[in-house]
Amino acid sequence: MSEALDRTLAALADPHRRRAVDLLREKPRRAGELAESLGLSPPAMSRHLRALRQSGLVEESHPEFDARVRVYRLRPEPMAQLKAWLDAAEDHWADQLTALKAHVEAKTR
Template sequence: MSAAIDRMLAAIADPKRRRAVELLGQRPRSAGELAGELGLAPPAMSRHLRALKEGGLVEDGHPDFDARVRIYSLKDGATDELKRWLAETEALWSHQLGAFKRHVEGSE
C-alpha cells in the first residue's frame, strides 16, 4: 500500500471528517459552513480540514469576489488510487476464499 493511501485512510478515520467529505460531495462549502453543519468550533474544523487536505482528499480556493474566504471542495480523482487498491484487495480475498471453499468442500 502506498503512503498516499495511508494518508487518505488516516484522514477519513475520524467520523467528523467522513461527514465533512459527504457534505463536500454535495457541493463546495466554506470552513464556517462546515463547522456549523458539523457542530464544531472553527479551530476544530480547521484541524479537520487540514487533515483532509494532507490526505489528498480536499482542496481549497478563493472565490473571485472575496480573497479572504476559502471554499473547500473534494479534489478530482483523489480516491482513484484507493479505489484501485480496494478492487485489488477484494479480488485477492475473493480468490483466497474461493480456494478455501474448494479445499473444504473437497475434503468432506
C-alpha cells in the same frame, strides 16, 4: 501501500473528517458552512480541513469577491486510489474464499 494511500486512510480515520467528505460529495462548501453542519467550532474545523488538505482529499479556493472566504471541494484522485486498493483486497479475499470452498468440497467427496 503507498504513502498517498496512508495519508488518505489516516485522514479518513476521524469521523468528523469522514462527515466533511460526505458533505463535500454533495457540493463544494465554505469552511464556515462545514463547521456549522458538523457542529464544530471554526478552529476545530480548520484543523480537520488542514488534515484533509494535507492528505490531498480536498482543495481550497477563494472566490474572486472575497479572499477571506475559503471554499473546499473534493479531489477525486485520492478516493480513486483508495477504491483501487479496496478492489484489489476484495479480489484477493474472493480468490481465497473460492480456493477454500474448492478445498472443502473436495474433502467432502
